[in-house]
Amino acid sequence: MNAWLRQHRDALRDALARLPRTGGLLSIVVIGVALALPAGGYVALESLRSLGARMTLEPQLSVFLRPEAKRAEAEALGVTLRADARIARVRFVPREQAFRELSAVQGMSEILGALGRNPLPDAYVVQPKDDAPAALEALARDLARGAAVAHVEADSAWARRLGAIAALVRTALWLLAALLAAGLVAVTFNTIRLQILTRRDEIELARLIGATDSFIRRPFYYLGLLQGLAGGVLALGIVAAGLALLNRQVAALSESYGSAFRLGFPGAGDAVALLAFAAVLGWLGASLSVTQQLRRMGT
Amino acid sequence: MVSFSAVAKRYPGGHEALRDVSFSLQAGEFAFLIGRSGAGKSTLLKLISAIERPSAGSVLVNGQNVGALKRSAIPYLRRSIGLVFQDQKLLYDRSVYDNVMLPLGFSGYAPREAARRARAALDKVGLLARERSNPVQLSGGEQQRLAIARAVVNRPALLIADEPTANLDREAAERILEIFLSFQQVGVTVLIATHDLELVERYGKRVLRLEAGRIA
Numbered sequence: 001m002n003a004w005l006r007q008h009r010d011a012l013r014d015a016l017a018r019l020p021r022t023g024g025l026l027s028i029v030v031i032g033v034a035l036a037l038p039a040g041g042y043v044a045l046e047s048l049r050s051l052g053a054r055m056t057l058e059p060q061l062s063v064f065l066r067p068e069a070k071r072a073e074a075e076a077l078g079v080t081l082r083a084d085a086r087i088a089r090v091r092f093v094p095r096e097q098a099f100r101e102l103s104a105v106q107g108m109s110e111i112l113g114a115l116g117r118n119p120l121p122d123a124y125v126v127q128p129k130d131d132a133p134a135a136l137e138a139l140a141r142d143l144a145r146g147a148a149v150a151h152v153e154a155d156s157a158w159a160r161r162l163g164a165i166a167a168l169v170r171t172a173l174w175l176l177a178a179l180l181a182a183g184l185v186a187v188t189f190n191t192i193r194l195q196i197l198t199r200r201d202e203i204e205l206a207r208l209i210g211a212t213d214s215f216i217r218r219p220f221y222y223l224g225l226l227q228g229l230a231g232g233v234l235a236l237g238i239v240a241a242g243l244a245l246l247n248r249q250v251a252a253l254s255e256s257y258g259s260a261f262r263l264g265f266p267g268a269g270d271a272v273a274l275l276a277f278a279a280v281l282g283w284l285g286a287s288l289s290v291t292q293q294l295r296r297m298g299t
Numbered sequence: 300m301v302s303f304s305a306v307a308k309r310y311p312g313g314h315e316a317l318r319d320v321s322f323s324l325q326a327g328e329f330a331f332l333i334g335r336s337g338a339g340k341s342t343l344l345k346l347i348s349a350i351e352r353p354s355a356g357s358v359l360v361n362g363q364n365v366g367a368l369k370r371s372a373i374p375y376l377r378r379s380i381g382l383v384f385q386d387q388k389l390l391y392d393r394s395v396y397d398n399v400m401l402p403l404g405f406s407g408y409a410p411r412e413a414a415r416r417a418r419a420a421l422d423k424v425g426l427l428a429r430e431r432s433n434p435v436q437l438s439g440g441e442q443q444r445l446a447i448a449r450a451v452v453n454r455p456a457l458l459i460a461d462e463p464t465a466n467l468d469r470e471a472a473e474r475i476l477e478i479f480l481s482f483q484q485v486g487v488t489v490l491i492a493t494h495d496l497e498l499v500e501r502y503g504k505r506v507l508r509l510e511a512g513r514i515a
Contacts, residue, residue, distance in 0.1 A: 003407030003408075004407075006407070006409070006410075007404075007405070007407065010404065201388070201390060202390055202392075202401075204388075205388045205390065205401070206401065206405070207374075208348070208350065208377065208382065208384070208388070209377055209378070209382060209401075209402050209449075209450075210374045210375065210376075210377035210378035210402065210405065210406075210453075211374060211404075211405040212371075212374045212405065213374075215404075215405040
């Protein structure tokens with residue numbers, strides 16, 4: 001083994017031995033909890049977003065006809081709709097088709113079967129040209145005035161709202177992550193500072209008898225890196241445990257809606273990214289701390 | 300080996316520790332640096348190992364101009380000099396053996412070679428049997444010998460000691476001196492700062508006398 005590798009191995013060994021001392025374990029807990037907050041939020045948000053993505057985010061209006069309306073009235077409305085300049089596309093959903101589609105949804109066929117008849121009306125799905133909320137509402141109001149029309153619903157409004165909320169929450173999570181990252185750097189900075197202070201005599205002596213600065217810094221870099229990494233592992237553990245716990249309730253809730261929705265665990269890529277992020281922040285905190293402390297000691 | 304020409308050292312605040320100091324030490328030479336406390340002995344030694352830089356003049360060690368060395372080159376200069384500090388600077392959180400191993404850690408020796416050198420250095424100062432002890436358990440003379448073992452473990456060509464016999468009884472002091480002489484006999488250049496004139500006279504070696512910052 002060459003000297004350079006040996007020095008790195010020694011520095012790593014030294015850092016591992018010192019990790020449990022001088023508040024190292026406590027720092028790992030702090031880092032783990034701090035990272036678990038945004039990481040857990042991100043994971044939950046991703047699950048909700050994938051749920052939301054299944055709903056179309058394109059704004060569309062559902063125009064439900066009165067149940068007693070004749071097919072001829074429906075076709076007449078279709079002509080009017082297709083002639084409307086504000087409308088891009090029109091799709092007719094006959095009540096028979098709507099019935100078939102609804103029957104395919106888990107648990108609904110029994111309910112519909114029990115009714116003995118088709119309670120659903122004919123409907124048009126209308127795609128407006130202008131998807132601004134105001135234009136959408138104006139169009140919905142106009143369409144609702146049609147003689148055969150019972151009710152107009154802006155299907156996508158809630159999906160769009162969900163999308164907007166998700167975007168907002170995501171920004172908030174990034175903000176939280178940035179703040180906690182700064183906190184993480186500060187925590188590492190402080191632990192490394194304490195480590196350096198307890199080894200002050202050794203460091204001063206080592207410099208006097210020919211240790212290079214990089215030799216002196218190396219174990220502290222490893223210490224910061226390991227501390228961040230251990231904090232990242234702890235954060236993943238906290239997130240996994242939290243999700244497992246939450247998923248019991250989520251399962252009960254979503255089954256009551258006939259859905260198999262669960263909060264997803266972070267993928268391997270996300271987990272590795274989290275660990276790398278934590279390790280880099282630990283290294284950064286250590287680096288800042290060592291630089292400041294060595295400068296303070298002078299030569 | 301060591302050459303000072305017209306060296307002055309002024310500390311911030313105006314205190315002038317050294318003035319126009321010129322001398323040179325040949326390779327393999329043994330010299331005492333004497334003078335009262337405050338005469339500038341420690342400052343002179345610090346200039347050799349680049350702990351301080353001269354305000355004027357030049358300090359050459361092994362042909363290198365120490366005052367003009369880049370920061371990054373200083374560690375390598377210091378590895379070529381064995382330093383015995385006035386306050387010894389032993390580490391009390393580890394064994395005698397680990398104290399001697401410290402300089403080998405950053406010199407890049409293979410573990411077996413490092414262990415061999417550390418034991419050889421301890422053997423040389425008569426502390427091999429105490430390698431597992433903590434430095435606190437050693438007597439004053441033994442601690443000083445440990446400091447010497449650590450200074451020579453990298454086999455430097457130049458050995459510098461600041462008051463190595465201070466606070467030691469006659470017998471212990473002579474034992475320390477004998478160790479330094481044995482290093483000179485194998486070609487090491489030795490410079491010892493002391494105010495123990497009786498000891499200096501007994502050995503009849505070269506004497507550099509500092510008075511108020513000048514070589515007298």
